[in-house]
Amino acid sequence: MTHNLLSRSVVRRPDRVVFAGRVLFLTEDPDLLSRQLDGEDLDWSPAMKLRDNISTDEITPAYICYYFDETLGEFPYLGLKAGDRFPIERGTVKRGGFVASVAGKRRGKGSSREQSPYAEMCAGIRLVVGESIERIYRENCQNLGVLTTTDFSILERLKTGEPIPLSVFTDGEGQITRDIIEFGGLFTYNVARLQGKVTVPALATRARPMTIAEKIFARHWVVDAGSGRVGVPAVQPGDEGFVTTDIRFSHEYVTPMSAIFHEQLVGQDEPLNDPDSIFFFRDHLTFLDQVMRPEHVAMGLLDVAMQLERKQREFARAKGVRLYGQDEKRTNLQDAVAAGSEAICHSKILEAHALPGQIIIGSDSHTPHAGAVGCVAFGVGTTAIFNSWITRDVRLQVPKSFRVVVRGRKPENVTAKDFMLQILRQPYVKDGHAIGQVVEYCGEAVEALSVDERATMTNMAAEVGAFTGIIAPDARTVEYLVVQRGMSRVEAERLCEGLQSDPGAEFVHVIEIDASTLRPMVALPGDPGNGLFIDELGREVRVDIAYAGSCTAGKKEDMDMYARVFREGLARGARVPEGVRCYIQCGSQEVFRYCEARGYHEVFRSVGAILIEPSCGACINAGPGVSRGKDDVTISAINRNFPGRSGPGQLYLASPYTVAASALAGRIAPWEGGAGPSTIS
Numbered sequence: 026m027t028h029n030l031l032s033r034s035v036v037r038r039p040d041r042v043v044f045a046g047r048v049l050f051l052t053e054d055p056d057l058l059s060r061q062l063d064g065e066d067l068d069w070s071p072a073m074k075l076r077d078n079i080s081t082d083e084i085t086p087a088y089i090c091y092y093f094d095e096t097l098g099e100f101p102y103l104g105l106k107a108g109d110r111f112p113i114e115r116g117t118v119k120r121g122g123f124v125a126s127v128a129g130k131r132r133g134k135g136s137s138r139e140q141s142p143y144a145e146m147c148a149g150i151r152l153v154v155g156e157s158i159e160r161i162y163r164e165n166c167q168n169l170g171v172l173t174t175t176d177f178s179i180l181e182r183l184k185t186g187e188p189i190p191l192s193v194f195t196d197g198e199g200q201i202t203r204d205i206i207e208f209g210g211l212f213t214y215n216v217a218r219l220q221g222k223v224t225v226p227a228l229a230t231r232a233r234p235m236t237i238a239e240k241i242f243a244r245h246w247v248v249d250a251g252s253g254r255v256g257v258p259a260v261q262p263g264d265e266g267f268v269t270t271d272i273r274f275s276h277e278y279v280t281p282m283s284a285i286f287h288e289q290l291v292g293q294d295e296p297l298n299d300p301d302s303i304f305f306f307r308d309h310l311t312f313l314d315q316v317m318r319p320e321h322v323a324m325g326l327l328d329v330a331m332q333l334e335r336k337q338r339e340f341a342r343a344k345g346v347r348l349y350g351q352d353e354k355r356t357n358l359q360d361a362v363a364a365g366s367e368a369i370c371h372s373k374i375l376e377a378h379a380l381p382g383q384i385i386i387g388s389d390s391h392t393p394h395a396g397a398v399g400c401v402a403f404g405v406g407t408t409a410i411f412n413s414w415i416t417r418d419v420r421l422q423v424p425k426s427f428r429v430v431v432r433g434r435k436p437e438n439v440t441a442k443d444f445m446l447q448i449l450r451q452p453y454v455k456d457g458h459a460i461g462q463v464v465e466y467c468g469e470a471v472e473a474l475s476v477d478e479r480a481t482m483t484n485m486a487a488e489v490g491a492f493t494g495i496i497a498p499d500a501r502t503v504e505y506l507v508v509q510r511g512m513s514r515v516e517a518e519r520l521c522e523g524l525q526s527d528p529g530a531e532f533v534h535v536i537e538i539d540a541s542t543l544r545p546m547v548a549l550p551g552d553p554g555n556g557l558f559i560d561e562l563g564r565e566v567r568v569d570i571a572y573a574g575s576c577t578a579g580k581k582e583d584m585d586m587y588a589r590v591f592r593e594g595l596a597r598g599a600r601v602p603e604g605v606r607c608y609i610q611c612g613s614q615e616v617f618r619y620c621e622a623r624g625y626h627e628v629f630r631s632v633g634a635i636l637i638e639p640s641c642g643a644c645i646n647a648g649p650g651v652s653r654g655k656d657d658v659t660i661s662a663i664n665r666n667f668p669g670r671s672g673p674g675q676l677y678l679a680s681p682y683t684v685a686a687s688a689l690a691g692r693i694a695p696w697e698g699g700a701g702p703s704t705i706s
């Protein structure tokens with residue numbers, strides 16, 4: 026622990042807050058907005074039409090998130106649309122002297138990016154008002170120390186300048202949230218916790234049948250942060266507290282901002298808590314230079330984005346953290362382009378680090394990927410990552426769990442991706458009931474999957490909207506740890522022991538799927554929940570791009586699938602037809618070398634596919650394989666196909682088999698070579 030924090034003075038805010046500054050109303054009317062920016066103060070009236078559904082993309086568009094320090098204060102609301110205009114320009118909010126900003130319903134929806142409330146805070150906003158405020162955005166505000174309310178009566182009091190009781194912002198909150206607000210944010214709260222100035226309510230949950238995830242939470246439950254005492258007999262959904270983590274990781278979109286927080290709030294030269302269990306990754310923007318729009322390059326955004334890489338690299342070196350970086354040398358391999366990342370974060374965490382029974386946090390929604398080996402892995406925000414560098418723990422409210430049972434024996438041309446597209450179209454998931462819950466996958470069709478394929482399912486717990494996804498470790502997990510990690514069988518078996526859900530454990534819902542009835546699927550553009558069996562498409566869909574890669578679909582077994590289909594194609598004289606661009610992108614250099622050793626590079630080259638070195642690339646609209654026009658059609662094995670995710674075109678999701686078969690056919694087509702029951706038992 027950082028000792029200077031133990032002697033640092035931390036106090037609760039005064040029980041009354043004074044807001045000295047102006048109020049900005051985010052109105053539908055662009056002229057009203059402009060008049061406020063020019064100095065006019067408006068009086069609140071319910072007749073005023075406020076903007077609803079302001080997303081974090083509007084508060085800080087993705088390219089603004091290349092900034093990671095107070096410069097963000099120049100940019101809040103740059104993407105905010107009012108009428109048919111974008112009236113807010115760089116620096117205008119900050120110059121306006123605003124202390125509060127007011128919007129309509131569902132303020133802060135969309136991406137969980139913490140850059141949005143941080144940009145508002147750096148522009149001077151101390152109070153966020155909305156008719157309703159989205160949960161993650163609200164938590165991010167609280168973690169940063171920005172106050173939030175849905176009570177519009179506060180506006181009259183702001184006008185008179187009267188002090189507002191802090192209880193206006195804490196009433197109805199749980200003990201931990203109340204304390205975080207009173208201490209002005211998660212960091213100060215944590216310092217107070219480490220100093221023993223606040224106590225986390227003790228758990229009184231009695232022994233009960235538990236799910237795997239609950240068992241892991243109980244083992245990691247922080248009883249006393251000061252002494253480091255960890256572990257309780259049992260937890261139940263709703264229990265609030267902190268859990269200690271085994272691994273913490275972040276990528277270049279998040280590490281730099283967390284690093285700035287650490288340098289400013291903890292100290293430039295202060296160490297991180299147990300740096301050996303922290304990992305950084307250069308994966309999201311490795312190939313950005315190849316696809317950034319010229320107008321953004323002209324704005325200097327490429328240089329700004331490159332600073333993310335530099336800041337992460339320098340911080341890693343200063344703090345002794347292992348950075349999975351970018352390959353310095355250009356590859357000479359024919360058809361391979363540029364120099365890639367060592368690995369995508371999720372790929373490497375599973376390949377090299379995650380163990381059954383661990384708790385892993387990462388700065389990315391697909392962190393559940395590692396749940397394939399029976400650990401609890403979940404995504405957190407910038408402030409939570411930064412705080413975990415100090416405390417090694419993370420705040421948690423135990424989620425409810427639900428189960429997905431996949432029975433029977435799948436046809437051979439059906440994969441874990443098809444399971445997921447089928448799960449994502451279940452009403453329980455589509456209607457949002459699974460949001461924030463733990464999804465436990467089980468059943469003989471799941472047990473028959475390799476760990477790589479299981480990771481496709483746990484990875485896409487993010488698309489389910491779940492807190493995380495997990496699969497009970499078993500003999501296949503043991504085999505994976507022995508072969509992939511070189512672990513002794515005895516040790517691997519010991520790690521897996523007891524990691525099954527108890528009979529009688531509480532699942533709030535069960536989805537049952539018969540694998541033998543499944544056929545290859547696609548998700549129509551717009552949402553991963555738009556799944557259909559390919560034979561239900563009812564029309565031919567030509568493809569311009571076939572993209573085979575990402576954390577979800579750049580594993581060794583995914584490469585086996587692409588190569589299998591392409592080899593069969595080559596044997597009958599087929600190649601990727603002219604007019605179709607096919608890209609293969611591995612999730613890590615380890616997978617890249619695996620392909621090389623098996624002769625896949627030659628197969629991919631011969632069939633006409635372009636092999637790209639590892640990176641998130643086109644999956645995050647930042648590398649070769651992105652679409653260029655709205656009529657471009659892509660078939661892709663990535664995990665999400667929200668509008669604009671990989672360019673402006675039409676993005677269909679499918680399994681690795683289907684992506685490869687479609688690349689050869691020039692239209693969406695299932696792989697028929699493996700029709701019939703699986704040969705894998």
Ligand code: SF4
Binds near residue numbers: 389
């Ligand atoms: S490959 Fe795509 S889904 Fe995976 S971490 Fe990168 S951007 Fe996220």
